[in-house]
Amino acid sequence: MSAVDLAEISVRELNQRLHDLAPGANETEWTISNPRGRHAIAVGLDAPANLHIDGHVGYYCGGMNKQASIQIDGNAGQGLAENIMSGTVHCTGNASQSAGASGHGGLVVVEGDASSRCGISMKGVDIVVGGSIGHFSAFMAQAGHLVVCGDAGDGLGDSIYEAFIYVGGNVGSLGADCIEKEMTDAHRQTLAELLAKAGIEDDITRFRRFGSARELYNFNIDNAGNY
Amino acid sequence: MVDERKLKRSETFPPETIAEIQRAADEGIYSIRGSGAKRRVPNFDDLILLGASMSRYPLEGYREACETNVTIGARNAKKPIELDIPITIAGMSFGALGANAKKALGLAATMMGTSTTTGDGGMTDEEREASKILVYQYLPSRYGMQPDQLRRADAIEIVVGQGAKPGGGGMLLGQKITERVANMRILPEGIDQRSACRHPDFTGPDDLQIKIQELREITDWQIPIYIKIGASRTRYDVMLAVKAGADAIVLDGMQGGTAASQDVFIEDVGIPTLPALRQAVEALQELDLHREIQLIVSGGIRTGADVAKALAMGADAVSLGMASLMALNCNAPIYIEDYEALGTKPGYCHHCHTGRCPVGVTTQDPELEARLDPEEGARRVRNYLTTLTLECQTLARACGKSHVHNLEPEDLAALTIEAAAMAGVPLAGTDWIPGHNGG
Numbered sequence A: 001m002s003a004v005d006l007a008e009i010s011v012r013e014l015n016q017r018l019h020d021l022a023p024g025a026n027e028t029e030w031t032i033s034n035p036r037g038r039h040a041i042a043v044g045l046d047a048p049a050n051l052h053i054d055g056h057v058g059y060y061c062g063g064m065n066k067q068a069s070i071q072i073d074g075n076a077g078q079g080l081a082e083n084i085m086s087g088t089v090h091c092t093g094n095a096s097q098s099a100g101a102s103g104h105g106g107l108v109v110v111e112g113d114a115s116s117r118c119g120i121s122m123k124g125v126d127i128v129v130g131g132s133i134g135h136f137s138a139f140m141a142q143a144g145h146l147v148v149c150g151d152a153g154d155g156l157g158d159s160i161y162e163a164f165i166y167v168g169g170n171v172g173s174l175g176a177d178c179i180e181k182e183m184t185d186a187h188r189q190t191l192a193e194l195l196a197k198a199g200i201e202d203d204i205t206r207f208r209r210f211g212s213a214r215e216l217y218n219f220n221i222d223n224a225g226n227y
Numbered sequence B: 001m002v003d004e005r006k007l008k009r010s011e012t013f014p015p016e017t018i019a020e021i022q023r024a025a026d027e028g029i030y031s032i033r034g035s036g037a038k039r040r041v042p043n044f045d046d047l048i049l050l051g052a053s054m055s056r057y058p059l060e061g062y063r064e065a066c067e068t069n070v071t072i073g074a075r076n077a078k079k080p081i082e083l084d085i086p087i088t089i090a091g092m093s094f095g096a097l098g099a100n101a102k103k104a105l106g107l108a109a110t111m112m113g114t115s116t117t118t119g120d121g122g123m124t125d126e127e128r129e130a131s132k133i134l135v136y137q138y139l140p141s142r143y144g145m146q147p148d149q150l151r152r153a154d155a156i157e158i159v160v161g162q163g164a165k166p167g168g169g170g171m172l173l174g175q176k177i178t179e180r181v182a183n184m185r186i187l188p189e190g191i192d193q194r195s196a197c198r199h200p201d202f203t204g205p206d207d208l209q210i211k212i213q214e215l216r217e218i219t220d221w222q223i224p225i226y227i228k229i230g231a232s233r234t235r236y237d238v239m240l241a242v243k244a245g246a247d248a249i250v251l252d253g254m255q256g257g258t259a260a261s262q263d264v265f266i267e268d269v270g271i272p273t274l275p276a277l278r279q280a281v282e283a284l285q286e287l288d289l290h291r292e293i294q295l296i297v298s299g300g301i302r303t304g305a306d307v308a309k310a311l312a313m314g315a316d317a318v319s320l321g322m323a324s325l326m327a328l329n330c331n332a333p334i335y336i337e338d339y340e341a342l343g344t345k346p347g348y349c350h351h352c353h354t355g356r357c358p359v360g361v362t363t364q365d366p367e368l369e370a371r372l373d374p375e376e377g378a379r380r381v382r383n384y385l386t387t388l389t390l391e392c393q394t395l396a397r398a399c400g401k402s403h404v405h406n407l408e409p410e411d412l413a414a415l416t417i418e419a420a421a422m423a424g425v426p427l428a429g430t431d432w433i434p435g436h437n438g439g
């Protein structure tokens, strides 16, 4: 177990130590105290380490994560786990805007609310939000799953490509080319698995599914007003 | 019989404007094209170098050395970029360009000791292998953005804007979204790709400052971080880029090219390279960071004279996009029937968006791409870069400079009042700089 106190060492030193982890190193369990909202904590990891961050983090915590499992006991600032490739970033509190932005893989969990632009430009990541998300979420979402147990704000899934969105509560409004889609048993199965992976319990029968109408994929004059 | 002399051409509605109105009426959408602004704007042709005579001493043309090297990004990075020549290859994506074109540019840049740049969609192995110094673009779409690629890069270029379309997002039409391009970008094959104009996880310069901190952390402060802006409110944009923490600023004027954008964007948004460069240099000087933070300028650089003039105005390096493609035979008078099939002619082509490039540069079609041999292409681009370097050195020596960076505004004069005002150098034969000293 490595215990790092960010009141004692800098984020730079912490990240360097995490980047220097040799493949197969024993040092897999880390606790990080006193994050105090600092930015870029535990970014660019590429090792199967388990990090436990005790407190609130600033922008981009867990950014571009590969392999590592990062738990934040607190709230997270903007761009939580942006461009995550694999592994897990789990925040027990609320997250600011652009959580999971452009993530390619792995799992991002926000137990509380996430703000606007959650899952923007997502490219394969799975994002599970226990609370609600703000406007413009899943904008241009290309692949992966966004699960929202609470409500979603306006413009959900605007210009969405092939990502899947599941919402348990209300949707403010749908963005261009995003429509409600049929919820089949296979979809319910996927949803149940995602909730289980995230450790969040919910009634899956409440959820509705949203995805792309695929009408903006190739330009058509009749849709010009939606671009 | 029509008497031709009596036909009165309308300057408001010349034939090309009438054709555009009728095209719009037919199609109901803006026209999309490749290449850069075609309208005439004040440019480096409107400046001349003064050379040496009685009051200045020239260097001996073939004997006295005139250095050309430049270091970029030594401010924060442990491994700054060391270029042998102040001429780089601008960001162009695999997708917009074919693999052969990317490889040719990489090989040529490597032979010349300079850098090349990725584009939307990420880095290909071929271009990494071909390019000794490779700058990795970090774009709003984040298509193909992978941390492993970031770690393999020699510098990161955060693209905030592009000269051809400041404020606009990217576009790649379905013809070019082949299987490989689609896979790299995680998109359905054959769709008309739209890309965002804003980054997904930062908005203003304050956020960008933290984004730069994140990128530095991820790359362990090893490599420089550039910010690329399209020329518009250049003075303010440069100051904000500095505040955000850029090691170098890439400034792309409105003549800069694009793979596909709305014609109205290309022609009607942004300011020319000439005034933008002056504003950028002044902004850096005001902050006392000129030469400390490097300025790389692009948009309409074609000749060694353009390079010399840009450096004299205060750029640290220039970057070539369209011109490097022309060295690869873009718009060359070969395969003429294929230009005609696109409705154009050599010299007028701007059809990169179609994916049917007659000379195999901006295409993913294997048959067309085979027209560009990467080794032969690399040789052509190397020759072209060599020529630019020799021209620039010749001019610098004639101005008495032992390094091309010793060229200065003092070595320049303008041929037009517009260029004098924009470049901030005197109208030739006068001391008059419009807008200076109340003039």
Ligand code: SF4
Residues within 6 Å of the ligand: B034, B035, B325, B329, B330, B331, B332, B349, B350, B351, B352, B353, B356, B357, B358, B359, B360, B361, B362
């Ligand atoms: S020749 Fe090819 S690269 Fe050049 S403008 Fe035409 S399509 Fe574009």
